[in-house]
Amino acid sequence: MSDIVVQALTKIVGKENILLSLEERMCYAYDGTFRSFLPDYVVRPACTKEVQEILLLAGEHGIPVYPRGAGTGLSGGSVPINGGIAMDLIRMNKILELDKANLIVVVEPGVVTAELHKFVESHGLYYPPDPASLKSCTIGGNVAEGAGGPRAIKYGVTRDYVMGLEVVTPAGNVIKTGGRTVKNVSGYDLTRLMVGSEGTLGVFTKIILKLIPKPEAKKTILSIYPKLDGAADTVPEIINRGIIPASLEIMDDVAINCVETHLHLGLPKDAEAILLIEVDGDREAVERQGQVVAEICKSNGAMEVKVAKDDKEAEELWVARRAVSAAILQLNPTKVSEDATVPRTAIPEMIRRLRKISQKYNLPLPVYGHAGDGNLHPNIVCNKRDPEEMERVEQAVREIFEATIELGGTLTGEHGIGLMKAPFVNLQFSPEEIQYFREIKKVFDPQNILNPGKIFGGEEHEGLFSAAKRD
Amino acid sequence: MSDIVVQALTKIVGKENILLSLEERMCYAYDGTFRSFLPDYVVRPACTKEVQEILLLAGEHGIPVYPRGAGTGLSGGSVPINGGIAMDLIRMNKILELDKANLIVVVEPGVVTAELHKFVESHGLYYPPDPASLKSCTIGGNVAEGAGGPRAIKYGVTRDYVMGLEVVTPAGNVIKTGGRTVKNVSGYDLTRLMVGSEGTLGVFTKIILKLIPKPEAKKTILSIYPKLDGAADTVPEIINRGIIPASLEIMDDVAINCVETHLHLGLPKDAEAILLIEVDGDREAVERQGQVVAEICKSNGAMEVKVAKDDKEAEELWVARRAVSAAILQLNPTKVSEDATVPRTAIPEMIRRLRKISQKYNLPLPVYGHAGDGNLHPNIVCNKRDPEEMERVEQAVREIFEATIELGGTLTGEHGIGLMKAPFVNLQFSPEEIQYFREIKKVFDPQNILNPGKIFGGEEHEGLFSAAKRD
Numbered sequence: 001m002s003d004i005v006v007q008a009l010t011k012i013v014g015k016e017n018i019l020l021s022l023e024e025r026m027c028y029a030y031d032g033t034f035r036s037f038l039p040d041y042v043v044r045p046a047c048t049k050e051v052q053e054i055l056l057l058a059g060e061h062g063i064p065v066y067p068r069g070a071g072t073g074l075s076g077g078s079v080p081i082n083g084g085i086a087m088d089l090i091r092m093n094k095i096l097e098l099d100k101a102n103l104i105v106v107v108e109p110g111v112v113t114a115e116l117h118k119f120v121e122s123h124g125l126y127y128p129p130d131p132a133s134l135k136s137c138t139i140g141g142n143v144a145e146g147a148g149g150p151r152a153i154k155y156g157v158t159r160d161y162v163m164g165l166e167v168v169t170p171a172g173n174v175i176k177t178g179g180r181t182v183k184n185v186s187g188y189d190l191t192r193l194m195v196g197s198e199g200t201l202g203v204f205t206k207i208i209l210k211l212i213p214k215p216e217a218k219k220t221i222l223s224i225y226p227k228l229d230g231a232a233d234t235v236p237e238i239i240n241r242g243i244i245p246a247s248l249e250i251m252d253d254v255a256i257n258c259v260e261t262h263l264h265l266g267l268p269k270d271a272e273a274i275l276l277i278e279v280d281g282d283r284e285a286v287e288r289q290g291q292v293v294a295e296i297c298k299s300n301g302a303m304e305v306k307v308a309k310d311d312k313e314a315e316e317l318w319v320a321r322r323a324v325s326a327a328i329l330q331l332n333p334t335k336v337s338e339d340a341t342v343p344r345t346a347i348p349e350m351i352r353r354l355r356k357i358s359q360k361y362n363l364p365l366p367v368y369g370h371a372g373d374g375n376l377h378p379n380i381v382c383n384k385r386d387p388e389e390m391e392r393v394e395q396a397v398r399e400i401f402e403a404t405i406e407l408g409g410t411l412t413g414e415h416g417i418g419l420m421k422a423p424f425v426n427l428q429f430s431p432e433e434i435q436y437f438r439e440i441k442k443v444f445d446p447q448n449i450l451n452p453g454k455i456f457g458g459e460e461h462e463g464l465f466s467a468a469k470r471d
Numbered sequence: 472m473s474d475i476v477v478q479a480l481t482k483i484v485g486k487e488n489i490l491l492s493l494e495e496r497m498c499y500a501y502d503g504t505f506r507s508f509l510p511d512y513v514v515r516p517a518c519t520k521e522v523q524e525i526l527l528l529a530g531e532h533g534i535p536v537y538p539r540g541a542g543t544g545l546s547g548g549s550v551p552i553n554g555g556i557a558m559d560l561i562r563m564n565k566i567l568e569l570d571k572a573n574l575i576v577v578v579e580p581g582v583v584t585a586e587l588h589k590f591v592e593s594h595g596l597y598y599p600p601d602p603a604s605l606k607s608c609t610i611g612g613n614v615a616e617g618a619g620g621p622r623a624i625k626y627g628v629t630r631d632y633v634m635g636l637e638v639v640t641p642a643g644n645v646i647k648t649g650g651r652t653v654k655n656v657s658g659y660d661l662t663r664l665m666v667g668s669e670g671t672l673g674v675f676t677k678i679i680l681k682l683i684p685k686p687e688a689k690k691t692i693l694s695i696y697p698k699l700d701g702a703a704d705t706v707p708e709i710i711n712r713g714i715i716p717a718s719l720e721i722m723d724d725v726a727i728n729c730v731e732t733h734l735h736l737g738l739p740k741d742a743e744a745i746l747l748i749e750v751d752g753d754r755e756a757v758e759r760q761g762q763v764v765a766e767i768c769k770s771n772g773a774m775e776v777k778v779a780k781d782d783k784e785a786e787e788l789w790v791a792r793r794a795v796s797a798a799i800l801q802l803n804p805t806k807v808s809e810d811a812t813v814p815r816t817a818i819p820e821m822i823r824r825l826r827k828i829s830q831k832y833n834l835p836l837p838v839y840g841h842a843g844d845g846n847l848h849p850n851i852v853c854n855k856r857d858p859e860e861m862e863r864v865e866q867a868v869r870e871i872f873e874a875t876i877e878l879g880g881t882l883t884g885e886h887g888i889g890l891m892k893a894p895f896v897n898l899q900f901s902p903e904e905i906q907y908f909r910e911i912k913k914v915f916d917p918q919n920i921l922n923p924g925k926i927f928g929g930e931e932h933e934g935l936f937s938a939a940k941r942d
Contacts, residue, residue, distance in 0.1 A: 099814070099816075100711065101707035101710065101711065101815065101816045102814040102815055102816055102845075103710065104814070124713065145656065146656035146660075148654045148656075152653060152654055153653070156631075156653065157653070157654055157656075159656075159660070159663075160627075160631065169907075173903040175901065175903055175904050175907065176901075176904070177904075179879070179880070179881050180814045180879050180880075181812045181813065181814060181844065181845050181846070181880055181881055181884060182623060182624070182627065182628070182844045182845075183619045183623055183628055183810075183812050183841070183844050183845070183846045183881075183884030183885050184812065184881045184883075184884060185616065185617035185619075185628075185630075185667040185881075185883050185884065185885060185886070185887050185888075186881045186882045186883050186888060186892075186896075186899055186900075187888065187896070187899070187900060187904070187905075187908050187926065188664060188667070188668055188672075188908050188911055188926075189617075189630070189663045189664055189666060189667055189668075190904075190907065192630075192660045192663030192664070193659060193660055193663070193664050195660060196656040196659070196660055197659055197660075201659075212715065213710070213713035213714070213715065214713070216713065236572035239572065239574065239684070240571065240572065242595065242684035242685070242687065243684070244683065244684065281752075281753070281756070282752070282753060282755070282756035282759075284753070284755040284756060284759075285752070285753035285755060285756050288753075288755075339654075341652045341654050341655065342652065343570070343573040343575070343651045343652060344572065344573055345570075345572045345573055370654070373652065373653045373654050374573075374652050374653075374654070375652070375654045408650070408651050409650070409651075409652055410650050410652055410654075410655045410656075410657045411657045412655075412656050412657050413652060413654030413655060413656065414654050414656060415656070416656050417656075417657060417658065421657075425657075425658070428657055428658070429657075429658060430646065430647075432644040432646055433646050433647070433648075433658070433661075434658075436640075436646065436661065436914065436915070437658050437659050437661075439914040440659055440911065440914055443907065443910040443911055443914060444907070455658065455659075
């Protein structure tokens, strides 16, 4: 910690917005993954100008800066692996403008996703992206990591709703990308280059988002299968009938058993899979689609199909799916939550391979996630204090990614590469492709001060899993 | 023309696929704009390897390469302003794969857009982007320029459907971007960086496109207004009622009069605006939405509202809109077709400003386009053989863009910056922003051999309009 830096940072954000004690800095050392790294300084800027001044100062002193929203990330995207400055953006949490007729909302990065949902829905509008952490995560983090969620199958992901950005680059330039029109092909698409860039190219200080009218009605269907294949066959059949559900979620037998043990909902423990399907849109269409979906479920061997009569019943059907993430932690304290994504028809084969990986490495591996878009969440449940086990976990993760790539998929559907997948990035990309990434990084951040150590593999990632016990 | 280069190119593509005569080269000198520039060589590669070898050869000899689809572009994106090699990609016109269950089609760049529509629709699927030139333009060109079309208001633009690319970079690297999953945040989003990059960063040799189920039904409504404001007020009211039409097209009085003089359809020549509105989706919903739209049109003072009873009547309602582009050429032989795009609520103000610009420079300026997404097509009708008039045109174009930016819009919604808007690019972007564009260009094309002279303004663009008479 340098006195000069502390003084300069204090001048920028004010005394109450720089945190230096160990206890305070510990709160900014982690995200939703199992590794943590202590920052040297925590600063909480309130506006674009403060962000700019912090980045200029960091550049001058060669200090790394790690931008951060609510710290709910699942790839280590915001953890300060080289110390330096943790830049907490949650004070910048204003909804700046709602332009109803143009279906646009302009927000600061620190707005919580669920707050945005609530706000726009109260005006009859809809912001579809719904990452599981929506009650605490921020829009800035969603944009940085390219967040998804269950509704992606029908409505797409964060990328599809970001129309423009105000970005402070590591060089301290404030640039505007995109704009306020759906059609816009002026210059290179820096907006989408920034979306999913994981805080490595710039800090977003304003975000222009596209909205859609709120769907009039929805219908929720829960379908329980004695055999995984029945669930797997249901998915493409729904789509072939011309129905794109708003969500199409899956839980495998391990996940079902964890939830049932945890909550006693009366789920059959011998079921191999549950699908949770939601259709939405115009009232008449939704009613008819709900019936068609229920029929398709039955004809594919479902042992039980529940159709919610109203919103209350719909919420009850979501209980099991929403509880999975917490329920599986009963098995062991550390959860390695992946988001390997394959073309949706490859899901049954992917689940079979996950079973084999689970057995080979003797690790519990419940699987749930977004069957409609092929975005599974295989979760390895383990103990980060056991380095031997964590070495097996790392091997298992590598095999999961190898299977994903082999089946035509991608390392990450919605969590980002961040830190935790950086060691595996060469499984998906050629050296030439990674070199282009590195050179784009250099264009915006020649000093490599903004979120260094992420995305691109490097020596710093060796032993990333087994070293967790020291954190 | 160099013998060594001719020999080497002949070896790559074969004698029948290199065109060297003046007559043949003249066919590759133009696009849909009014300027033309003769290439030194025309080559027609058949595969990725040939594209790669051409680029390596061009790099070795420092020869510019201008990739090209059907030459229908409206920004001069493909014209070979520095001579060199015109690379015609229409031999690469295979639909490589349809993956129905995953809603994906994989194509080569030379596939004609309407052919793709026909093919996927015969399988019950839908590829929404529908640029006006769809019967002749190619998917490769659509991706390069980021093409739009009437359906963008509901379904988005080309960018929203490109999931992955195979790209040959100017350095001769064959890279893969994106993939086959809707959710994919692995690495920087090179796919969207390539979309709309106007052939300046790489040549696309394979394109993975997202499809959706074909909408079940549609309803077409034509609404004629005595006053422009009535049409303008109709647009946000439809959207506020939660209806996003599949298209929402506008024609102003000048455009109406051109069409009526040309085709005698019985359009009232005293009408100030016509809206053509199409809703699509589930049959019941469409029926109801059609009624709501017709009511909104009437309540905003429409003098006539026609609702098509079937597909045949719907086609008849489209006749006037489809005829505009040809009809306005009766006024004068050269058409400067812009695609200035503003937030949709700024349309009435934009049309008023276009009126003033038309009067100030004494130039006919019919306006039509996509009212739903704010993407207007002000067309200046002129004569490129008259340098004095073309100087006025250039001034008028500059004022159109100044108004666009002032109203929160963008220089180009769907045509690209290309050559013809390059002189105006600094109206929209700051020097820092343009510098980032230039540095990204350098990452992929350090020698500046791929489509040089486009997007970024420069000395070569002075007198771009008035010099047209020499072409």
